[in-house]
Amino acid sequence: MRLRGSDLTCVRGGREVFRGLAFTVEAGEALVVTGPNGAGKSSLLRMVAGLVRPQQGQLELEDGDPELSISEHVHYLGHQDALKPSLSVRENLGFWAALLGGGGEKSEVALAAVGLAGLAPLPAIYLSAGQRRRLAVARLMAVERPIWLLDEPTSTLDAAAQTILADLMRAHLAGRGLILVASHGPIGLDGVKELRLGQQQSKQRTQPP
Amino acid sequence: MSLIDLANPSRFLALTARALPWLAAATVLAFAIGITEVYFAPDDYQQGATVKIMFIHVPAAWLGVFAWIVMSAAALGTLVWRHPLADVAAKAAAPIGAAFTLMCLVTGSLWGRPMWGTYWVWDARLTSVLVLFLMYLGVIALWRTMDDPAQAARAAAVLTLVGAINIPIIKFSVDWWNTLHQPASVLRLGGSTIHPAILVPLIVMAVAFTLLFVTLHVAAMRNEIMRRRVRTLMMLQAGARMGP
Amino acid sequence: MTALCALFIRDLRLAVRVGGGALIGVLFFLVVVTLMPFAIGPDLGLLARMGPAILWLGALLASLLALDRLLATDHEDGSLDLILTARVPLELAVAVKALAHWLTTGLPLVVSSPLLGLLLNLEAKASGAVALTLLAGTPALTFIGLIGAALTVALRRGGLLLAILVLPLTIPVLIFGVAASNAAIAGPVPFGAPFGILCALTLISLVIGPIAAAVALRQGLE
Amino acid sequence: MNLGPHAAFIVTAYIAATAIVAGLIGWIVLDRRRLSRILDDFGAQGISRRSTRADADKW
Numbered sequence: 219m220r221l222r223g224s225d226l227t228c229v230r231g232g233r234e235v236f237r238g239l240a241f242t243v244e245a246g247e248a249l250v251v252t253g254p255n256g257a258g259k260s261s262l263l264r265m266v267a268g269l270v271r272p273q274q275g276q277l278e279l280e281d282g283d284p285e286l287s288i289s290e291h292v293h294y295l296g297h298q299d300a301l302k303p304s305l306s307v308r309e310n311l312g313f314w315a316a317l318l319g320g321g322g323e324k325s326e327v328a329l330a331a332v333g334l335a336g337l338a339p340l341p342a343i344y345l346s347a348g349q350r351r352r353l354a355v356a357r358l359m360a361v362e363r364p365i366w367l368l369d370e371p372t373s374t375l376d377a378a379a380q381t382i383l384a385d386l387m388r389a390h391l392a393g394r395g396l397i398l399v400a401s402h403g404p405i406g407l408d409g410v411k412e413l414r415l416g417q418q419q420s421k422q423r424t425q426p427p
Numbered sequence: 428m429s430l431i432d433l434a435n436p437s438r439f440l441a442l443t444a445r446a447l448p449w450l451a452a453a454t455v456l457a458f459a460i461g462i463t464e465v466y467f468a469p470d471d472y473q474q475g476a477t478v479k480i481m482f483i484h485v486p487a488a489w490l491g492v493f494a495w496i497v498m499s500a501a502a503l504g505t506l507v508w509r510h511p512l513a514d515v516a517a518k519a520a521a522p523i524g525a526a527f528t529l530m531c532l533v534t535g536s537l538w539g540r541p542m543w544g545t546y547w548v549w550d551a552r553l554t555s556v557l558v559l560f561l562m563y564l565g566v567i568a569l570w571r572t573m574d575d576p577a578q579a580a581r582a583a584a585v586l587t588l589v590g591a592i593n594i595p596i597i598k599f600s601v602d603w604w605n606t607l608h609q610p611a612s613v614l615r616l617g618g619s620t621i622h623p624a625i626l627v628p629l630i631v632m633a634v635a636f637t638l639l640f641v642t643l644h645v646a647a648m649r650n651e652i653m654r655r656r657v658r659t660l661m662m663l664q665a666g667a668r669m670g671p
Numbered sequence: 672m673t674a675l676c677a678l679f680i681r682d683l684r685l686a687v688r689v690g691g692g693a694l695i696g697v698l699f700f701l702v703v704v705t706l707m708p709f710a711i712g713p714d715l716g717l718l719a720r721m722g723p724a725i726l727w728l729g730a731l732l733a734s735l736l737a738l739d740r741l742l743a744t745d746h747e748d749g750s751l752d753l754i755l756t757a758r759v760p761l762e763l764a765v766a767v768k769a770l771a772h773w774l775t776t777g778l779p780l781v782v783s784s785p786l787l788g789l790l791l792n793l794e795a796k797a798s799g800a801v802a803l804t805l806l807a808g809t810p811a812l813t814f815i816g817l818i819g820a821a822l823t824v825a826l827r828r829g830g831l832l833l834a835i836l837v838l839p840l841t842i843p844v845l846i847f848g849v850a851a852s853n854a855a856i857a858g859p860v861p862f863g864a865p866f867g868i869l870c871a872l873t874l875i876s877l878v879i880g881p882i883a884a885a886v887a888l889r890q891g892l893e
Numbered sequence: 894m895n896l897g898p899h900a901a902f903i904v905t906a907y908i909a910a911t912a913i914v915a916g917l918i919g920w921i922v923l924d925r926r927r928l929s930r931i932l933d934d935f936g937a938q939g940i941s942r943r944s945t946r947a948d949a950d951k952w
Contacts, residue, residue: 264752267752267755267756268755268756269752269755269756286758289755289756290756290757290758292756293756294752294753294756296749296752297749298747298748298749298752299748299749300748300749300750300752300753301748302681302685302748302750303574304684304685304688304689305681305684305685305688309681309684312677313677313678313680313681314753316673316674316676316677317674317677317678317753317754317757317759318674318753318756318757318758319674319757319758336664337664337665340661340664340665341661343574344661344662344664344665345665346665346666349665470897475897475898475899476897476899476900476903477897477899477902477903479903480902480903480906483906483907483910484906487910522917522920523917526913526914526916526917527913529913530909530910530913530914533906533909533910533913534906534909534910536789537902537903537905537906537909538902538906540899540902541898541899541902545715545792546789547789547790547792548713548715548792549708549713549715554713557705557790558705561698561701561702561705564698564701565698568694568695568698571689572689572695574689601709604709604713605713639914643917643918643921646921646925647921649925650921650924650925650928653925653928653929653932654924654928656932657928657931657932657935660932660935664935664938
């Protein structure tokens with residue numbers, strides 16, 4: 219499986235966020251998207267998830283399920299945790315597992331893996347920001363999807379949870395999955411490709427055609 | 428046993444655990460006497476046997492007002508002294524007051540049907556009770572919408588006190604509106620002079636209803652305290668699990 | 672199918688839990704209908720004649736009131752993004768959400784309307800007719816409202832705009848709903864004709880609502 | 894006892910009043926059972942207000 223973007227241009231609110239962006243991610247590879255604020259890291263991830271339309275350019279997925287669109291291949295972990303405060307931890311995860319197409323038992327395993335098994339019957343309103351993030355991460359395990367799009371996944375996670383997430387990512391890569399991570403800091407993986415967003419634009423500015 | 432002792436939730440639970448059976452027994456006893464009195468009460472020369480509905484209708488109306496007074500007193504406790512037990516008292520009183528107000532409305536319309544030929548007329552008293560019912564529902568909705576009980580208590584307290592000031596104004600306006608439109612043929616519920624043979628059972632029933640309210644209110648307050656303990660424990664549990 | 676079921680059950684749960692506000696609409700309905708006689712006067716004959724119109728207007732405003740929660744809460748907490756990546760057509764997903772919304776806000780209005788009919792001195796037959804037309808017509812209100820909810824989903828204060836967008840679209844439903852109720856009570860038009868049109872309006876909005884809402888949501892992606 | 898021509902309304906009024914009171918009592922009793930079960934569960938897990946934090950003793 220290979221995800222390729224070519225000549226991508228993103229315009230948001232009349233402002234050009236990036237232009238002529240190209241990248242390739244192979245199965246078993248992780249691509250870390252870096253750059254200063256406003257460089258378009260989140261926009262790129264949302265674009266792959268099908269939540270932002272590219273102004274120009276193409277996104278292609280080779281060897282994917284031909285019946286499904288790219289956005290139906292992805293796990294999108296955005297800035298928001300998509301949790302309902304009045305539902306319990308288990309109900310929250312169970313709902314996303316069922317909606318995104320996963321099984322019930324895996325949800326329990328996922329809850330245990332992120333250290334929330336003991337809190338399963340608790341309404342999500344009682345969770346701290348870090349615990350909410352863990353619950354969002356549990357989604358990645360509860361449902362199998364080949365492409366992971368993680369937007370600042372380590373923000374609000376403590377060291378232990380960051381280790382759990384890094385282990386999850388390694389396992390996903392070992393299972394021939396793809397990962398795109400937008401991040402400011404280290405994500406705990408070795409040997410990953412990097413895509414610098416701000417650089418590319420400044421390069422274009424310094425070397426005019 | 429001073430009021431300060433009562434004001435501690437744990438003490439309140441311990442004390443009411445002992446008091447509740449006695450309250451319940453007193454309520455049952457009062458109702459037994461009241462129902463007997465009602466059974467032997469004479470018919471009204473004008474309204475016949477339907478006057479028997481009055482023995483639940485009027486006490487229910489009284490409790491509908493009384494519960495709001497209790498809530499207002501509790502609201503003062505919440506706003507002035509910030510006492511958590513006052514929050515609990517206010518929250519527990521709202522659904523009970525609403526239920527008695529509903530009872531007043533239902534019995535009133537069942538009483539009115541033989542008198543007026545229709546289940547509802549926009550009679551000044553009944554209409555005021557209907558507005559009171561709506562205000563109860565508003566308070567309950569406010570309690571249900573806010574998650575933080577302390578915050579909800581303050582909001583509900585303000586609403587309750589505003590309501591307490593407004594209810595007489597509403598009552599006056601409705602009376603005025605009603606006399607403006609009132610067709611002369613409509614019979615008013617409840618006369619100004621009540622025969623003693625009817626007054627005695629009415630008072631006994633009012634006492635029985637008040638005892639019932641106190642019993643239910645105390646029981647509901649106990650539930651409310653337990654609900655807050657559950658909430659506290661859930662927050663503690665979430666906090667205790669911060670590690671992996 | 673399990674995905675849509677899960678969405679349906681979750682929306683029902685959210686509506687009945689604390690803060691869900693499933694019964695706020697009914698409360699609003701009750702208050703609006705209670706206010707009417709204060710403006711019109713307690714003339715029972717007049718109230719009975721205006722009853723169906725009052726009930727229909729109340730139900731229309733009440734169902735409008737709850738609409739801004741239909742999609743906006745899911746947008747605010749990021750749930751809508753994930754629903755877009757689910758392997759179900761967006762049209763069906765929003766239709767299921769609208770259906771759950773109707774069950775928790777529209778149906779209580781229908782159920783409570785006979786009770787409010789009592790306050791307006793409607794006879795049992797008239798109350799029944801109003802309830803029947805509301806049962807047939809309120810789904811149309813929800814599904815037309817779905818379009819407005821999708822259009823205003825990204826706006827901070829979309830509630831008022833939503834009302835302005837949706838209310839003109841509901842005029843046909845109001846016309847035929849009240850007409851059918853009145854036809855059942857007094858005539859002279861037979862009940863069947865306006866009621867048939869009302870049902871047709873509902874069926875059309877059941878189809879158009881989700882499709883238009885899905886288009887609006889996809890267009891709204893930036 | 895002769896309730897006159899409107900006996901049905903009187904009986905209905907008393908039944909309605911009884912039903913409302915029964916509803917209140919039922920709600921309070923069921924609520925109490927549910928809450929004490931949850932509290933017992935917490936007790937079984939060894940979580941109590943005193944064991945974890947002192948200021949939680951408010952309730």
